[in-house]
Amino acid sequence: MTFFRPSFRHPQLPANQAGYYLRDYEGGISTLCAGCGHDSINGAIIQACYELSLEPHRIVKLSGIGCSSKSPAYLLSAAHGFNSVHGRMPSIVTGANMANRELLYLGISGDGDTASIGMGQFVHAVRRNLNMVYIVMNNGCYGLTKGQYSATADKGSVGKKGEPNLLESIDLCEIAIQLGAGFVGRSFSGDKQQLVPLLKAAMSHIGMAFIDVISPCVTFNNTPTSTKSYHWVREHSEATSTFDFVPFRQEITTDYENGSTEAVTLHDHSVIYLHKKDPEVAVTDRRQAVDALEEHKEEGLILTGVLYVDPESEDTHTILNTSERPLNSLEQAELCPGSAALKEINEELR
Amino acid sequence: MTFFRPSFRHPQLPANQAGYYLRDYEGGISTLCAGCGHDSINGAIIQACYELSLEPHRIVKLSGIGCSSKSPAYLLSAAHGFNSVHGRMPSIVTGANMANRELLYLGISGDGDTASIGMGQFVHAVRRNLNMVYIVMNNGCYGLTKGQYSATADKGSVGKKGEPNLLESIDLCEIAIQLGAGFVGRSFSGDKQQLVPLLKAAMSHIGMAFIDVISPCVTFNNTPTSTKSYHWVREHSEATSTFDFVPFRQEITTDYENGSTEAVTLHDHSVIYLHKKDPEVAVTDRRQAVDALEEHKEEGLILTGVLYVDPESEDTHTILNTSERPLNSLEQAELCPGSAALKEINEELR
Amino acid sequence: MKPIQSCNDLVIRFANVNGSGSASANNLFARAVFRLGLPVSPKNIFPSNIQGLPTWYEVRISEQGYLGRRGGVDMVVAMNGQTMHRDYAELQPGGYFVYDSSRQLPEEYERQDLVLIGLPLTNLCNEAFDNPRMRGLLKNIIYVGGLAYLLDMELEVLTAAVELQYRKKSQLIPPNLKALELGYDHARRHHQGRCLLTTRRRDDLIGDQILMDGNAATALGAIYGGATVVGWYPITPSTSVIEHFGRYAERFRREEGGGRLMAAIVQAEDELAALGIVIGAAWNGARAFTATSGPGISLMSEFLGLAYFAEIPVVLVNVQRAGPSTGMPTRTQQGDILACGYASHGDTKHLLLFPSTPAECFTMTARAFDLAERLQAPVIVMSDLDLGMNDQLSPPLNWDDDGRYDRGKVLDHDQLEALEEQWGRYRDVDGDGVGYRTFPGTHPSKGAYFTRGTSHDEYSKYSEESDTYLQNMERLVQKWETAKGLLPLPEERPAEEKAAIGLVCYGTTIFSAQEAVETLAREGLAIDVLVIKAFPFQQAVVDFIQGHEEVLVVEQNRDSQLRTLLLVECGLAPEQLTPVTSYDGLPIAARALVEQLRTLLASGQSTTTTVTQGGAA
Amino acid sequence: MKPIQSCNDLVIRFANVNGSGSASANNLFARAVFRLGLPVSPKNIFPSNIQGLPTWYEVRISEQGYLGRRGGVDMVVAMNGQTMHRDYAELQPGGYFVYDSSRQLPEEYERQDLVLIGLPLTNLCNEAFDNPRMRGLLKNIIYVGGLAYLLDMELEVLTAAVELQYRKKSQLIPPNLKALELGYDHARRHHQGRCLLTTRRRDDLIGDQILMDGNAATALGAIYGGATVVGWYPITPSTSVIEHFGRYAERFRREEGGGRLMAAIVQAEDELAALGIVIGAAWNGARAFTATSGPGISLMSEFLGLAYFAEIPVVLVNVQRAGPSTGMPTRTQQGDILACGYASHGDTKHLLLFPSTPAECFTMTARAFDLAERLQAPVIVMSDLDLGMNDQLSPPLNWDDDGRYDRGKVLDHDQLEALEEQWGRYRDVDGDGVGYRTFPGTHPSKGAYFTRGTSHDEYSKYSEESDTYLQNMERLVQKWETAKGLLPLPEERPAEEKAAIGLVCYGTTIFSAQEAVETLAREGLAIDVLVIKAFPFQQAVVDFIQGHEEVLVVEQNRDSQLRTLLLVECGLAPEQLTPVTSYDGLPIAARALVEQLRTLLASGQSTTTTVTQGGAA
Numbered sequence A, B: 001m002t003f004f005r006p007s008f009r010h011p012q013l014p015a016n017q018a019g020y021y022l023r024d025y026e027g028g029i030s031t032l033c034a035g036c037g038h039d040s041i042n043g044a045i046i047q048a049c050y051e052l053s054l055e056p057h058r059i060v061k062l063s064g065i066g067c068s069s070k071s072p073a074y075l076l077s078a079a080h081g082f083n084s085v086h087g088r089m090p091s092i093v094t095g096a097n098m099a100n101r102e103l104l105y106l107g108i109s110g111d112g113d114t115a116s117i118g119m120g121q122f123v124h125a126v127r128r129n130l131n132m133v134y135i136v137m138n139n140g141c142y143g144l145t146k147g148q149y150s151a152t153a154d155k156g157s158v159g160k161k162g163e164p165n166l167l168e169s170i171d172l173c174e175i176a177i178q179l180g181a182g183f184v185g186r187s188f189s190g191d192k193q194q195l196v197p198l199l200k201a202a203m204s205h206i207g208m209a210f211i212d213v214i215s216p217c218v219t220f221n222n223t224p225t226s227t228k229s230y231h232w233v234r235e236h237s238e239a240t241s242t243f244d245f246v247p248f249r250q251e252i253t254t255d256y257e258n259g260s261t262e263a264v265t266l267h268d269h270s271v272i273y274l275h276k277k278d279p280e281v282a283v284t285d286r287r288q289a290v291d292a293l294e295e296h297k298e299e300g301l302i303l304t305g306v307l308y309v310d311p312e313s314e315d316t317h318t319i320l321n322t323s324e325r326p327l328n329s330l331e332q333a334e335l336c337p338g339s340a341a342l343k344e345i346n347e348e349l350r
Numbered sequence C, D: 001m002k003p004i005q006s007c008n009d010l011v012i013r014f015a016n017v018n019g020s021g022s023a024s025a026n027n028l029f030a031r032a033v034f035r036l037g038l039p040v041s042p043k044n045i046f047p048s049n050i051q052g053l054p055t056w057y058e059v060r061i062s063e064q065g066y067l068g069r070r071g072g073v074d075m076v077v078a079m080n081g082q083t084m085h086r087d088y089a090e091l092q093p094g095g096y097f098v099y100d101s102s103r104q105l106p107e108e109y110e111r112q113d114l115v116l117i118g119l120p121l122t123n124l125c126n127e128a129f130d131n132p133r134m135r136g137l138l139k140n141i142i143y144v145g146g147l148a149y150l151l152d153m154e155l156e157v158l159t160a161a162v163e164l165q166y167r168k169k170s171q172l173i174p175p176n177l178k179a180l181e182l183g184y185d186h187a188r189r190h191h192q193g194r195c196l197l198t199t200r201r202r203d204d205l206i207g208d209q210i211l212m213d214g215n216a217a218t219a220l221g222a223i224y225g226g227a228t229v230v231g232w233y234p235i236t237p238s239t240s241v242i243e244h245f246g247r248y249a250e251r252f253r254r255e256e257g258g259g260r261l262m263a264a265i266v267q268a269e270d271e272l273a274a275l276g277i278v279i280g281a282a283w284n285g286a287r288a289f290t291a292t293s294g295p296g297i298s299l300m301s302e303f304l305g306l307a308y309f310a311e312i313p314v315v316l317v318n319v320q321r322a323g324p325s326t327g328m329p330t331r332t333q334q335g336d337i338l339a340c341g342y343a344s345h346g347d348t349k350h351l352l353l354f355p356s357t358p359a360e361c362f363t364m365t366a367r368a369f370d371l372a373e374r375l376q377a378p379v380i381v382m383s384d385l386d387l388g389m390n391d392q393l394s395p396p397l398n399w400d401d402d403g404r405y406d407r408g409k410v411l412d413h414d415q416l417e418a419l420e421e422q423w424g425r426y427r428d429v430d431g432d433g434v435g436y437r438t439f440p441g442t443h444p445s446k447g448a449y450f451t452r453g454t455s456h457d458e459y460s461k462y463s464e465e466s467d468t469y470l471q472n473m474e475r476l477v478q479k480w481e482t483a484k485g486l487l488p489l490p491e492e493r494p495a496e497e498k499a500a501i502g503l504v505c506y507g508t509t510i511f512s513a514q515e516a517v518e519t520l521a522r523e524g525l526a527i528d529v530l531v532i533k534a535f536p537f538q539q540a541v542v543d544f545i546q547g548h549e550e551v552l553v554v555e556q557n558r559d560s561q562l563r564t565l566l567l568v569e570c571g572l573a574p575e576q577l578t579p580v581t582s583y584d585g586l587p588i589a590a591r592a593l594v595e596q597l598r599t600l601l602a603s604g605q606s607t608t609t610t611v612t613q614g615g616a617a
Ligand SMILES: Cc1ncc(C[n+]2csc(CCOP(=O)(O)OP(=O)(O)O)c2C)c(N)n1
Pocket: A065, A066, A067, A068, A069, A085, A086, A109, A110, A111, A112, A113, A114, A137, A139, A141, A142, A143, A144, A145, A150, A217, C233, C234, C235, C236, C271, C295, C296, C299, C326
């Protein structure tokens, strides 16, 4: 590719607390279709990392295969990336995270990559509450192989080929909640307002933070009859609540009314303030969370926002009780018991 | 093996409506451990087939790999069986069912076989509402590989090795309900009273009938501290309701009180009469079904019985609109368009 | 430098951006050449992406009927700014550079050995058409019109092609015709006599041949072969096999009155499930198949082992692409020969078929079902991206209405009823290593058995006995021998004179190989050719190799994989087989191959040789 | 018929029911033999089931130090009614039949050529012990006591062994000692002088050797090699590699004060995920491994291709069992050589190591991490069930404290900081085909790259360019050449005289092969042996083969898989390598092999030969 991008495109944005500019979070030029929802999500990820003042090289971006899975190439050039094989990103992240628990793992996947071939790995990474941000760019179809319906396509939804999808859709958020993910949210590529803080909250959570982002495929599944089209989602989505994400160290500038606002404090002392319509609904209640999703589905609505948070949940390292030091930093002297111990073992075997 | 079994062990039981004796539903001698829950479930399956007067050779029994997956060898000798590879029974059944929709498909699996390696195939067979009875013999461990915890082992449950299981368990019934299975039930290998009618109802349902049967592994996971032990399950299970299964053609001999009894009529006109504790709870309501499971879990209880039924659900053939005749019965004359059509095609390509 | 001059023998490369609608225009051009009665071979060289990246379409016209990629470009239609300079640089001396002259060519375009042909496409288009979306598409048609003039094509062939293409959207016909004429006229007015590449209608060259892509032919083969169950998972370049199967099923398999489908096409959750579905269906008596490519093959290897050992007649189409791993998903290769021949752990071997043309894709796929059922084993049809996704000139498809499906050894109800001795699923009663199958539900009391991937005796009972295991494994070897008598034989193409040198090739390699051999024959170097059609190899293969002093094995992978199979399975000495490989992802090019063979044979050195191909992409 | 008479050279088979507690008694016996200073080789032949099926334990005692399975049984301890008659029938003429004489032997036990030794085990046990559960277990100890007398063993060795075994459950010591004595006394009183099989303590035979199973040694090798991340999925016979790793990690990897573990052992959901975890961890700079068996290998093939192409240093232990498919999960084989050597679609090849002893399991596994990191490629340790799950007499494990882990080419923060020219992950700056890696998080602005399974240039950028692809693929071939210089060399074991015949073997085959060669040497037939330790093969392998008139390749699979690799990779003619195979699931037996080689070499025919082994199970 022979494209070059001017290296300084956001002169108006200052350096963040960590001293990085927005451009420091950008990646290569996207080769996705013009208008593809995935590109907007990439923009939101870049924005969230910038706003959170993350060090780009302490982030690891990983993916499977698909248009969505190409995304890691289009963001965070200063971070290591791994575009693995179809549906197997979760296991790669599991290994990477086990090797070094100190980095932030950003897994990017598609609905095909996760809900079909990757279902097993998705379920088990969630079940282990792996400390990562797992983003599904959900367009209800297989973009890269030219538009077949995926397992998240809604029954009756009609894409570009004109044939309706026949099977029921899988709600990945519902499954993630059920299997014990500590943070579950849903958003829309067209709603940066909601998506950026949602991503920031997810990045601040320790444990599995799963985010399903509806992301229209303009080439194959953006027909008015598709329930994953820009038009449809705009018309049919409803947020659980508006919310503010206040990172640790940032001052709280607003006073929130009690009752309708629920404050959830994460492990790193960031706080999510949720301004809810129904004060009865607790975002930390799994049963309510699942039920709310189902209820909206019955009404033909897509529920977005923070769907569920358990700030107390334990991640895989905690569960396995592994060393607090990155395992990849251990030296031979610590790892190898040496010849004296071996002598003992030989002795035991005689 | 040199065992022989006396060929006529149930002289007291008469032939059923189809003219078969109980022994006609039996299989080879079990090589499972004495007392293994799986053997009781096999007994219940034999009983259910006998009571339903099914023709043994019109049943197909399939499985993956594991102690549980050996079960098909121990029942229904007159039926074809397929002991496939680990975790892949659902796809084999899918193909078999597509080839001949007229037989009854009995898939037998283990919790390892289904909830770990087979999770993807399980999810998608359920999502397609494949017409089969899917039985998981759930012992919370990998029996055949000597007792490692499986993904259905409860957190904190302690098996023979003495180390507690660290991860959260997966509730296959909950997932099955969520993904659109038309019939979902749970039972206990030690409760034939409940299990036999549950199996009969499942066999009468058209579409995915999923049954999770807790089935203690006496060798590796029957400790008092294991939540999949005989003792624990007896102490902690609670039935949704008692119920009667009345197959089509059988006369209803009892008058059921209205209100507390819900009658669900299946596709084949069999009826399940549920005598419920709470008349408010409808067995055909997915949200209630999931919620009831979660509620009992919170109380440390195992909910058993018919958990959910949707007698209207459509199976894969209906969804795909395939021929009503078994595809494997179609002849060359119907399948092959012949040389005349080919001439036309050649012409179009010139 | 003299401009290249030739009639009915040239290579044009269209350089476009994908997703810009160029495909249908370029296709129109190729089809028009075909309608002129000229052997044509278009190759689509596209990126693994949906929109906005470079894509090339290379059309070879060859009066001699050479259908392999030739190598070298005589004319480029440079429609992509991103690659324009490279397309320019790679033209052969004396070649023609066709470009959109609405903008002037920058200075670095200073080659003196090319003929520049500017067509002001954007300007012409904008003047003639209003609809901005249509403009993009029609610009492509304008250059096709220009080419028609430049290459001296009959315009009517193109107008007829347009009318055919848009017969279902007839409002599109007038603007397309107008665009064609615009291009034609402009070229006539400004470039008369400048292009010495010409075409001339021939009525004697292509006979009754058709233009079809291999995947469509494969799909049709599956329809004719009686496949009713399909499990599949999308993967380039195999996806269109299933898409075509779906379309043909709509046409041929709807029950009377437009009702239900006499086929079940199940989009699986992955390739493991896809093959599982096929295994389940085949076991249950339906003809079933799946299609995939490299990564899918790897994922299927556990199930392939099951099918081998439990002896289940599955048909698997592998449309190969460039590996390893995800590799180059939109490039061609013959790189899965070993992975397929020896798929799965343990002692396993699989039957392979190697089609070269759509006609063979059709016949071999249909036949694969017979072979799989007769031999109760997986049969893998080894196509590739080049064959599967490009239009190919091919003999017409042919079907013998008198032929009967060979369902192999299956006992039906009455045969079971009549059985006197005890039946055993894996008993080799006929001495060919193949037992008798039964299908579930056939008979109330006879013929049920328990299928398993574990070691089993003749009655399919589980066994850990050494002797039982050995007997079974040896029977499978016996069956392998039986297969040799049933699989398609290799095709010998002897040189006109007696040749000491032989060349072995298969699949899509045969076109360039044949061309190279003919070229060398004209130079006085006689080479006999053997086209391999199947694995395991028959005696004829061994005889051919033994009958030559030196044998070259030409194939499109790095590690000479078919040669490996030949060495191992035919008991040949390595000196007997000289590897010649081309594996850069582009279809093997005849010119480069000729060079290679020439040097190789001149030097007398039989070491590995890799064809280094020139060219873009 | 004379009873078999021999000292320190015999084979005893214990025939039991699994799940009956016989394993620990039989083990006690084998360990006691070892403590007598005698070379011993026990083989457990068990069913794929948990309880109630036949299981055998075959103990060979060999003063000459022959550790392969011998074939033929001199004495059977027949504790399983299901197989008793067969165990009886299979005894060698002159053999000893030890049985529970609490019940009389039925009439069909009428061989005249055996010595019957009845021990009334049930009666003795019931008289002496009350606890019904303990009775079953102690019955086994009683026969061990009986054997001690019959074979003239020092009872103290057994009592010491009992005390050691139950040192943590000391209440079990008295009843076990009592049981031992019961058996010993009964035999002494009733069978004095009847058994001519004897043992005699030797202090000069086994030196400092140890008795250990290969899987434990492999696990310890991984600990010593510095593995910190394990992804795995249970499968016989590899499971105990991980179980042992877990136990050793508890012992050596707990942080001070019994705290957290300096290792993450993740039980994955399947084998695909297991290898994915290893790939992710290795990529991120931890040493990581997994262990599996046949079906797991098949499931891992997609990921293996990724690791090959993206060049990720994973270590994979394959404890082979009998395939294809589920095959015989509790039987041994060397059947995955091809599946591992060429795993995955496309042009791929993998590094293999072939340990033969626990000492080699230990060293090679530890070394595998160095090799994988140095070569940035998967390394597969090819063990098998026989080696992995049976106790083996082995040289002691050895570790050089001065050695340093070879982490290969990794740039740390300071090296990155100091870099002047642009770094490229896949640039071959040293000419060995290996680039420099970096780990995530190392440096704020340098060294980040994008790993992928797609075609890439030297900077790991995606590329569909033919030349880029070719260059990369050729560099991988270069790396393959580099590997030959780093992998363990084959071990030559020359005959005493000059030999025209060579024998190639590897892994667990070497014991019976060596024994056969020595036997034939005593008959005047000199054979040189080459033990292969790794794939790719070095020049020394080619030289050995070229240096002999005839070379036999002895291996435990049907299709002569290592021979296939030799043919293909070393450019050998098939006549140069005569396949000799044994693949019935039991460890290859020396006696049968001798027969086979004798016939083969006498006939001068170099066709495939399969060793037909006698014997149960
Ligand atoms: C094993 C394997 N099977 C199939 C493919 C082909 N493939 C590439 S991307 C893709 C689906 C992508 O869908 P999704 O994850 O939803 O991503 P999208 O393109 O829609 O963003 C498939 C099937 C592959 N690369 N590997």
